[in-house]
Amino acid sequence: MITVLGAGAFGTALAISLARKGPVQLWTHDPDHAKAMQDTRRNDRRLPGVDLSENISISENIDTIPAQNPVLLAVPLQQLRGVLTERAATLRQHQLVACCKGMELGSGSGPVQLINSVVPDAVGAILTGPSFAADIARGLPTALTLACADEAASGTLQQALNTPNLRIYRTTDVIGAELGGALKNVMAIGCGAVIGAGLGDSARAALMTRGFAEMARMATALGAQPDTLSGLSGFGDLVLTCTSDQSRNYRFGASLGQKEWFDPTITVEGAATARAVCDRASALQVDMPITRAITALINGDLQVEQAMDMLLSRPLKEE
Ligand SMILES: NC(=O)C1=CN([C@@H]2O[C@H](COP(=O)(O)OP(=O)(O)OC[C@H]3O[C@@H](n4cnc5c(N)ncnc54)[C@H](OP(=O)(O)O)[C@@H]3O)[C@@H](O)[C@H]2O)C=CC1
Numbered sequence: 001m002i003t004v005l006g007a008g009a010f011g012t013a014l015a016i017s018l019a020r021k022g023p024v025q026l027w028t029h030d031p032d033h034a035k036a037m038q039d040t041r042r043n044d045r046r047l048p049g050v051d052l053s054e055n056i057s058i059s060e061n062i063d064t065i066p067a068q069n070p071v072l073l074a075v076p077l078q079q080l081r082g083v084l085t086e087r088a089a090t091l092r093q094h095q096l097v098a099c100c101k102g103m104e105l106g107s108g109s110g111p112v113q114l115i116n117s118v119v120p121d122a123v124g125a126i127l128t129g130p131s132f133a134a135d136i137a138r139g140l141p142t143a144l145t146l147a148c149a150d151e152a153a154s155g156t157l158q159q160a161l162n163t164p165n166l167r168i169y170r171t172t173d174v175i176g177a178e179l180g181g182a183l184k185n186v187m188a189i190g191c192g193a194v195i196g197a198g199l200g201d202s203a204r205a206a207l208m209t210r211g212f213a214e215m216a217r218m219a220t221a222l223g224a225q226p227d228t229l230s231g232l233s234g235f236g237d238l239v240l241t242c243t244s245d246q247s248r249n250y251r252f253g254a255s256l257g258q259k260e261w262f263d264p265t266i267t268v269e270g271a272a273t274a275r276a277v278c279d280r281a282s283a284l285q286v287d288m289p290i291t292r293a294i295t296a297l298i299n300g301d302l303q304v305e306q307a308m309d310m311l312l313s314r315p316l317k318e319e
């Protein structure tokens with residue numbers, strides 16, 4: 001049995017995929033949402049149009065989780081500390097797999113760092129990489145990275161989470177995997193803004209490429225292995241999110257570029273993460289001009305054209 005905490009789009013999609021090979025427990029914090037999902041066998045709030053199989057049990061109240069159950073944590077990164085703190089006693093000594101992408105405001109922590117600090121006797125891991133929830137739920141082929149410092153737990157989790165349509169690769173480079181997923185969302189906002197403002201595909205390709213260089217610079221400064229950034233969790237997810245309007249980060253960026261309203265109830269991890277990354281980059285003295293320009297755009301301090309002018313007028317240098 002696998003337990004999924006968080007009945008958003010991603011948690012529900014993973015539950016649907018994993019339920020094809022065994023029982024899954026899906027938890028939501030909202031009793032009304034649990035009742036609606038139990039009644040309709042769908043998650044119309046966060047992942048409409050897909051059925052929840054009988055293998056998925058839905059609950060708003062999980063007080064005990066059998067010790068051998070891996071637990072997937074599929075809530076937005078900025079909510080993860082609260083969820084972990086509230087349920088620390090239940091989650092002790094479990095294998096906890098973060099299924100979220102971002103850097104916490106204030107602490108600058110990634111999801112596994114958060115697990116390690118709030119539930120120190122758990123085994124922390126992260127599942128990340130290029131995958132839209134809707135694709136996973138429909139059973140389309142997807143490949144993800146599972147990062148876990150504990151090699152034995154990593155092998156067990158890889159087996160438990162792999163399904164015929166969801167191919168899991170593993171790595172021990174947790175920091176690299178965390179940062180790839182966090183930083184690419186910021187770039188996706190920038191790419192959405194470029195396309196939304198009509199600046200063209202060439203500008204987007206430049207932003208993705210120079211943005212990738214910036215991601216690698218930050219990740220290396222924080223101890224990641226450069227190869228990890230070139231894998232699914234970094235380059236793979238950067239490509240997906242910067243080129244598809246299935247991405248909420250990309251669509252949020254497009255709304256900034258078009259100067260249009262964006263629904264604030266939609267999860268856009270890159271917005272808070274951009275601010276957290278700027279703080280971290282300042283402290284570490286890592287040069288991140290693209291992330292800074294995108295953050296200024298998100299904060300309303302710059303328009304897309306001004307941000308682009310600022311980047312294009314930087315001193316010329318070697319690639
Ligand atoms: N969607 C996707 O395609 C993918 C998403 N991810 C990552 O998954 C993570 C979750 O995103 P996603 O599922 O898409 O987001 P959604 O917005 O679809 O869902 C977020 C879920 O978290 C719940 N939630 C919010 N705050 C709390 C809280 N304090 N306690 C408990 N539950 C809470 C929400 O409940 P409520 O509905 O009541 O607000 C909702 O069920 C993000 O980090 C995202 O980057 C990764 C890969 C793919």
Ligand SMILES: O=C(CO)COP(=O)(O)O
Binds near residue numbers: 267
């Ligand atoms: O992380 C994702 C795809 O890998 C989902 O992207 P969005 O959160 O931008 O929708």
